[in-house]
Amino acid sequence: MMESSRRNFLKIAGLSVLGIGSGAVVGSRARGASKAFSPNPEALTAKRWAMVVDLRAGCPDGCKECIEVCHRIHNVPKIDNPKEEVKWIWTDFYEHAFPGMESRYTEEFVEEALQGSPVILLCNHCDNPPCVRVCPTKATFRRKDGIVMMDYHRCIGCRFCMAGCPFGARSLNWTDPRRYLKPEEVTPDYPTRTRGVVEKCNFCAERLAVGKIPACVEICRKVAEKAGTEPVLHFGDVEDADSEVREMIRAHHTIRRKSHLGTMPQVYYIL
Amino acid sequence: MIEKALVGSRRYWGWVALLLVLMGIGFLFYLRQLSYGLGITGMSRDVSWGLYIAQFTFLVGVAASAVMLVLPYYLHNYKVFGRITILGEFLAVASVLMCLTFIIVDLGRPDRAFNVLLYPSPNSILFWDMIVLNGYLFLNILVGWTVLGAERKGVKPPKWVKPFIYISIPWAISIHTVTAFIYAGLPGRSFWLTAIMAPRFLSSAFASGPALLILACFILRKFTRFDPGREAIQTLAKIVTYAMAISIFFVLMELFTAFYSKVPEHVYHFKYLFVGLDGHTTLVPWWWAFMVLSVLSLILLFNPKTRNNDAILGVACAAVFISLWIEKGLGLVVTGFIPNPLDRVFEYSPTWPEVLITLGVWSMGFLVMTILYKVAVSVKEEGAGEAAH
Numbered sequence: 001m002m003e004s005s006r007r008n009f010l011k012i013a014g015l016s017v018l019g020i021g022s023g024a025v026v027g028s029r030a031r032g033a034s035k036a037f038s039p040n041p042e043a044l045t046a047k048r049w050a051m052v053v054d055l056r057a058g059c060p061d062g063c064k065e066c067i068e069v070c071h072r073i074h075n076v077p078k079i080d081n082p083k084e085e086v087k088w089i090w091t092d093f094y095e096h097a098f099p100g101m102e103s104r105y106t107e108e109f110v111e112e113a114l115q116g117s118p119v120i121l122l123c124n125h126c127d128n129p130p131c132v133r134v135c136p137t138k139a140t141f142r143r144k145d146g147i148v149m150m151d152y153h154r155c156i157g158c159r160f161c162m163a164g165c166p167f168g169a170r171s172l173n174w175t176d177p178r179r180y181l182k183p184e185e186v187t188p189d190y191p192t193r194t195r196g197v198v199e200k201c202n203f204c205a206e207r208l209a210v211g212k213i214p215a216c217v218e219i220c221r222k223v224a225e226k227a228g229t230e231p232v233l234h235f236g237d238v239e240d241a242d243s244e245v246r247e248m249i250r251a252h253h254t255i256r257r258k259s260h261l262g263t264m265p266q267v268y269y270i271l
Numbered sequence: 272m273i274e275k276a277l278v279g280s281r282r283y284w285g286w287v288a289l290l291l292v293l294m295g296i297g298f299l300f301y302l303r304q305l306s307y308g309l310g311i312t313g314m315s316r317d318v319s320w321g322l323y324i325a326q327f328t329f330l331v332g333v334a335a336s337a338v339m340l341v342l343p344y345y346l347h348n349y350k351v352f353g354r355i356t357i358l359g360e361f362l363a364v365a366s367v368l369m370c371l372t373f374i375i376v377d378l379g380r381p382d383r384a385f386n387v388l389l390y391p392s393p394n395s396i397l398f399w400d401m402i403v404l405n406g407y408l409f410l411n412i413l414v415g416w417t418v419l420g421a422e423r424k425g426v427k428p429p430k431w432v433k434p435f436i437y438i439s440i441p442w443a444i445s446i447h448t449v450t451a452f453i454y455a456g457l458p459g460r461s462f463w464l465t466a467i468m469a470p471r472f473l474s475s476a477f478a479s480g481p482a483l484l485i486l487a488c489f490i491l492r493k494f495t496r497f498d499p500g501r502e503a504i505q506t507l508a509k510i511v512t513y514a515m516a517i518s519i520f521f522v523l524m525e526l527f528t529a530f531y532s533k534v535p536e537h538v539y540h541f542k543y544l545f546v547g548l549d550g551h552t553t554l555v556p557w558w559w560a561f562m563v564l565s566v567l568s569l570i571l572l573f574n575p576k577t578r579n580n581d582a583i584l585g586v587a588c589a590a591v592f593i594s595l596w597i598e599k600g601l602g603l604v605v606t607g608f609i610p611n612p613l614d615r616v617f618e619y620s621p622t623w624p625e626v627l628i629t630l631g632v633w634s635m636g637f638l639v640m641t642i643l644y645k646v647a648v649s650v651k652e653e654g655a656g657e658a659a660h
Contacts, residue, residue, distance in 0.1 A: 167612055174316075
């Protein structure tokens with residue numbers, strides 16, 4: 001609904017600007033403009049996007065490259081101060097990824113299963129997202145395909161969503177993030193943000209729209225291929241019974257972070 | 272009537288000037304915050320609400336000063352409160368104004384604040400809080416000003432104002448309940464996820480608001496010819512006593528549930544307050560100060576001998592106010608974020624700019640309170656003068 005109203009606004013704005021010119025020009029331009037907004041036929045679509053993280057595989061480079069690529073293509077600033085850090089995807093140890101599930105006696109198993117590498121963490125794109133529920137402006141919203149998105153132009157920076165998220169997946173831009181981006185490194189394909197707005201992982205919605213899988217999943221495959229191992233990250237339509245992620249969830253016992261809270265996270269972990 | 276605030280003694284103008292200076296300092300630092308961002312504060316991605324939201328939360332409570340007077344006076348015809356009801360209402364006006372200012376000051380993009388109106392989201396508690404707070408502000412200005420205006424003319428308040436007075440009573444309950452719901456409905460924050468959050472807010476509000484009102488009455492009695500009346504103050508003191516007792520009782524209930532059930536995510540937060548967590552102890556002295564002051568205040572308030580002594584009552588009210596400021600302000604908001612959802616401890620302490628901005632907002636509130644009280648007291652002094660003739 002929001003997207004369509006924005007489209008209408010752009011249409012009206014475009015028409016009124018072009019209205020200054022001749023009628024013929026208006027007609028042809030307006031037709032051209034509406035065509036530009038039709039979805040890309042290459043776009044990847046799903047009923048319900050989800051991710052499976054196969055921790056047994058173990059990432060050869062400790063997930064460094066995937067984090068690096070994600071943050072680069074989304075213009076996420078690199079801020080050394082942990083208080084102001086912006087994180088879309090990051091790692092933490094088992095006992096912090098799944099608090100309360102650790103025990104003295106399971107330590108060895110975790111150690112062996114994870115081969116000492118920490119767990120990759122990102123927004124869970126919950127089916128029942130508390131961040132969306134608490135947002136007073138609908139700046140964060142859930143798409144039909146399950147992706148929980150941010151509208152950086154609407155967010156008022158109240159940080160209710162950060163209090164609402166049980167996974168620490170959201171970051172505020174405490175200062176101007178552009179100060180931390182070198183102009184030559186800025187990706188023009190994705191917007192940079194202003195200070196005072198919240199951001200987080202968007203399951204690479206902008207890539208799905210042009211037929212590409214999320215960048216972390218793509219790079220994970222490449223890294224694994226190079227090292228001759230299995231990839232950690234898998235992505236697909238969990239509603240599709242034949243999809244790879246559904247197949248993995250069927251074949252293995254999976255756990256989700258804090259599933260008891262009822263937010264229905266859509267990132268599944270195999271240990 | 273506002274012209275009454277434009278004449279006053281040197282002491283009055285000195286106080287106003289002091290508040291204006293503090294407001295000015297706060298405003299200058301706020302301009303810096305606007306250009307630099309909220310990074311100027313001590314808040315972080317882990318403790319994402321701090322002093323500002325804590326003040327807002329506490330001051331919603333202080334605004335309850337009005338209902339504790341309006342209810343006995345208008346609903347039970349308790350005439351003793353007749354002289355000071357206006358003071359309760361005007362204190363509520365100043366408190367709610369501070370609340371709203373603290374929310375604006377806390378926004379990352381205050382220029383977009385009106386998005387809350389442009390895209391109304393009834394699923395968000397913040398949306399409802401905006402409605403109840405603005406509504407309560409409106410009700411108290413309307414009722415207070417109209418009733419005072421009638422008093423000045425020596426006539427009865429107009430009939431149309433009655434429904435607004437009656438609405439303001441449940442409305443007062445709503446501001447505490449809705450503000451509590453901001454916290455009590457979040458799945459991942461076990462410190463706040465408690466059904467007695469709203470009752471806790473109500474009980475502490477009914478203690479902190481009237482406590483400040485008693486202190487204000489003492490100040491007015493000392494510096495003006497206005498006398499709130501001994502019985503009014505003593506009744507207020509009893510309200511503070513029982514509200515404070517219930518408030519502390521509720522905190523003890525939380526402690527039992529956490530420490531007897533031993534569910535880690537409930538225990539950790541209280542452990543952080545009492546002894547610190549993983550060697551992080553910033554809030555520990557504050558929490559102990561809260562406990563000492565609250566016990567002290569209860570002893571002084573329950574004992575009729577000490578409660579009947581105005582000087583000691585003043586001390587007890589200050590203890591109530593400060594201890595609840597620590598509990599509702601610092602303790603409740605900040606501790607909810609410690610430890611963070613990933614079971615890591617990141618502490619919070621405010622920065623100087625943050626403290627000065629906070630002080631500026633408080634000064635704004637006290638200025639509004641001073642001006643409104645000046646008007647109210649002048650009208651009452653005038654009335655008393657005429658009655659004497």
